[in-house]
Amino acid sequence: MMEMKKVVLSLLVSNHFGVLTRVTNLFSSRGYNIQSLAVGETENPKFSRITIVTSGDAAIINQIKLQCAKLEDVKEIQEVCDDELYMREVVLVKVRVAYMSKEDFERFAQNHHAQVRLIEDDLWMVEMCSNTQNVDAFIDKLEMFEIVEIARTGGVALSISTHTVYDK
Amino acid sequence: MIMNGSQILIQSLIDQGTDTIFGYPGGSVLNIYDALYERSKDIRHVLTSHEQGAAHAADGYARSTGKTGVCMATSGPGATNLVTGIATAYMDSIPLVAITGNVASDLIGRDSFQEVDIAGITMPITKHNFIVHDVKDLAGTIRLAFEIANSNRPGPVLVDIPKDITAATCEFESLPRFEKRPYPQANKSQLQEALKAIERAKRPLIYAGGGILSANACEELQTYSQKTQTPICVSAMGLSSVPYNYELYLGMIGMHGTPVSNYASVNADLVIAIGARFSDRVAGNRKKFANAATIIHIDVDASEISKNVSSDIAVIGDAKEILRYLIQQVEEEKHSEWRKTLLDFQTKIGLPQVHEGDKVDPRDFIYTLHEILGDDAIIVTDVGQHQMITAQYYQFFKPRSFISSCGLGTMGYGMGASIGAKVANPDRPVVMITGDGSFHMNMNEMAVAVSEGLPIIVLVFNNAVLGMVRQWQTLFYGKRYSQTSINRQTDFVKLAEAFGANGYRITYRNEIKDVLTQALASKKPCIIDCVIDEDDCVYPIIPPGKGAEDIIYGN
Numbered sequence: 219m220m221e222m223k224k225v226v227l228s229l230l231v232s233n234h235f236g237v238l239t240r241v242t243n244l245f246s247s248r249g250y251n252i253q254s255l256a257v258g259e260t261e262n263p264k265f266s267r268i269t270i271v272t273s274g275d276a277a278i279i280n281q282i283k284l285q286c287a288k289l290e291d292v293k294e295i296q297e298v299c300d301d302e303l304y305m306r307e308v309v310l311v312k313v314r315v316a317y318m319s320k321e322d323f324e325r326f327a328q329n330h331h332a333q334v335r336l337i338e339d340d341l342w343m344v345e346m347c348s349n350t351q352n353v354d355a356f357i358d359k360l361e362m363f364e365i366v367e368i369a370r371t372g373g374v375a376l377s378i379s380t381h382t383v384y385d386k
Numbered sequence: 387m388i389m390n391g392s393q394i395l396i397q398s399l400i401d402q403g404t405d406t407i408f409g410y411p412g413g414s415v416l417n418i419y420d421a422l423y424e425r426s427k428d429i430r431h432v433l434t435s436h437e438q439g440a441a442h443a444a445d446g447y448a449r450s451t452g453k454t455g456v457c458m459a460t461s462g463p464g465a466t467n468l469v470t471g472i473a474t475a476y477m478d479s480i481p482l483v484a485i486t487g488n489v490a491s492d493l494i495g496r497d498s499f500q501e502v503d504i505a506g507i508t509m510p511i512t513k514h515n516f517i518v519h520d521v522k523d524l525a526g527t528i529r530l531a532f533e534i535a536n537s538n539r540p541g542p543v544l545v546d547i548p549k550d551i552t553a554a555t556c557e558f559e560s561l562p563r564f565e566k567r568p569y570p571q572a573n574k575s576q577l578q579e580a581l582k583a584i585e586r587a588k589r590p591l592i593y594a595g596g597g598i599l600s601a602n603a604c605e606e607l608q609t610y611s612q613k614t615q616t617p618i619c620v621s622a623m624g625l626s627s628v629p630y631n632y633e634l635y636l637g638m639i640g641m642h643g644t645p646v647s648n649y650a651s652v653n654a655d656l657v658i659a660i661g662a663r664f665s666d667r668v669a670g671n672r673k674k675f676a677n678a679a680t681i682i683h684i685d686v687d688a689s690e691i692s693k694n695v696s697s698d699i700a701v702i703g704d705a706k707e708i709l710r711y712l713i714q715q716v717e718e719e720k721h722s723e724w725r726k727t728l729l730d731f732q733t734k735i736g737l738p739q740v741h742e743g744d745k746v747d748p749r750d751f752i753y754t755l756h757e758i759l760g761d762d763a764i765i766v767t768d769v770g771q772h773q774m775i776t777a778q779y780y781q782f783f784k785p786r787s788f789i790s791s792c793g794l795g796t797m798g799y800g801m802g803a804s805i806g807a808k809v810a811n812p813d814r815p816v817v818m819i820t821g822d823g824s825f826h827m828n829m830n831e832m833a834v835a836v837s838e839g840l841p842i843i844v845l846v847f848n849n850a851v852l853g854m855v856r857q858w859q860t861l862f863y864g865k866r867y868s869q870t871s872i873n874r875q876t877d878f879v880k881l882a883e884a885f886g887a888n889g890y891r892i893t894y895r896n897e898i899k900d901v902l903t904q905a906l907a908s909k910k911p912c913i914i915d916c917v918i919d920e921d922d923c924v925y926p927i928i929p930p931g932k933g934a935e936d937i938i939y940g941n
Contacts, residue, residue: 236505239506239509243510244510247510277692277696280692281689281693284691285689287688288513288687288689290514
């Protein structure tokens with residue numbers, strides 16, 4: 219058995235509707251796994267960037283890249299390697315804070331580089347943007363309060379390097 | 387010139403080289419059919435019985451010519467009826483452009499009458515598809531559809547056109563004929579590696595697939611094989627790429643392949659796969675396939691490399707160019723010992739012999755068929771035992787003369803496909819070999835053969851059972867014949883007459899020649915009902931998931 223690894227793929231795709239469906243359709247029809255996915259416009263309105271976190275052994279990762287590259291709407295595909303990976307995700311948490319003062323909770327949030335906003339009484343909106351591990355750890359910490367609702371994005375990524383997805 | 391969308395569509399199809407459309411009218415394509423009415427001198431429309439038949443006909447047209455097949459259907463059920471045909475073409479990499487009408491733009495998304503999201507439905511079975519939102523994009527989209535369908539690895543493309551776009555007008559100017567995109571350039575170092583492996587090899591084997599036919603590389607394949615004395619086996623899709631009597635031709639490989647092909651794959655020290663994809667019907671056990679061999683995989687589609695069987699050397703590019711390069715670079719070889727090993731094996735174990743007796747053995751029939759038709763005929767099949775027996779025993783001599791749904795295994799494919807093949811090749815005999823199970827699926831298309839005056843001979847191997855499924859029940863399910871004894875009471879001779887075709891019945895071996903000769907001479911569409919034994923099994927068989935070592939030779 220080859221070793222399973224987690225991979226971040228950055229796809230430059232045509233910016234028209236149906237493209238995201240084509241990409242996700244490919245993953246489901248060939249049985250590839252999507253751990254997270256984020257999509258948004260780029261600096262060029264003709265293109266969108268899809269960031270996909272997926273996993274598999276080397277052969278599967280290679281297949282995923284080659285199959286994606288065959289899609290008419292996929293213009294470029296880049297695997298962002300670990301040492302160049304700059305990835306961020308956002309989490310919003312609605313949390314009820316019964317046993318802490320307003321000031322103490324604000325300090326707690328600040329210590330974790332999170333933004334907070336009081337909704338009413340003891341209900342807060344908490345916002346954090348960081349890498350996956352920090353977001354996970356922060357949610358764990360919030361468990362000491364009463365978490366009412368969570369919304370979390372997939373990661374968006376760029377490589378910390380001079381080269382871009384356009385280079386090829 | 388100002389034209390409406392329908393006129394632009396028809397003119398664009400003509401501009402891209404279309405001479406025939408297989409289709410079926412309906413509400414959403416009324417404007418298109420109105421435009422077609424004006425242009426009936428410039429483009430032929432073949433009206434099928436069912437849209438599935440139209441898709442298969444376009445596919446048969448494409449397979450038999452190498453040109454792009456074009457089919458057309460209305461929205462909703464018309465479009466969904468194309469789906470099996472599009473999937474069939476996708477699995478076998480056949481260039482197809484499917485045009486569907488859709489409800490008008492302002493009705494889309496409202497569950498309107500005969501509305502369906504055909505672009506969504508066909509996403510996983512097309513190379514690409516389009517919805518045309520603006521009449522100004524139509525001509526460019528059609529050209530692009532042809533370009534995509536034919537570039538690199540061919541495949542189907544669907545263009546969905548809402549009804550209002552077919553009526554909207556704009557300024558139109560004919561676009562030039564599409565050009566294929568440049569092929570990927572074969573990597574130099576991989577080519578060098580390939581040459582080294584070829585030089586080292588003592589027991590080389592070529593495994594050729596449908597890519598040889600779509601790359602138009604049959605001649606190069608044979609030249610390479612001759613120069614290096616490398617035996618060739620083919621996948622079902624590769625059938626007809628090598629003349630049957632070529633001395634280094636071993637026949638089909640895989641589940642129902644020839645014993646010698648499978649033996650060669652086990653014993654080869656080098657397998658050169660060209661335009662083939664190591665499907666589970668070739669490499670039943672992908673971990674064990676050709677384990678003793680270095681594998682060179684030549685393909686135009688990079689994603690085929692190591693998808694099923696991992697290869698040691700991958701050369702991505704056009705098979706024709708790559709073979710030409712290899713032919714120049716390789717040394718002449720003899721490989722006499724290897725060839726003798728294979729020849730000895732072949733003499734010892736061949737395909738099953740024709741059964742003796744008065745009853746018809748389909749194998750014998752297939753031999754006789756070739757004897758009477760000659761090398762020029764196009765043989766179309768449905769799917770099942772008759773298909774595999776044809777693949778094993780028919781002697782193909784000309785490229786693109788075997789037309790069959792090999793990847794998707796679409797029962798009911800043959801009737802539509804034979805119409806497409808005959809329309810494209812009016813001067814060549816077209817014989818559709820089918821079983822009573824497959825024929826029942828789409829025999830409605832026989833009506834089209836009659837009304838279009840297409841003298842197709844339909845040969846029904848009638849064993850009153852679903853033979854291939856029943857064979858698996860015999861071998862792997864303890865003879866529990868669940869739903870495979872179909873027991874239809876259809877009289878195929880009367881059926882032929884009801885369609886306005888000729889009907890014949892063959893019960894005994896000695897009737898074969900006469901009936902075939904009569905059917906050919908009649909110049910009319912014919913159905914030949916040929917009664918065969920229900921217990922006849924296709925051998926050899928490599929059980930599913932197993933390797934060539936586990937081959938069952940049968941009786």
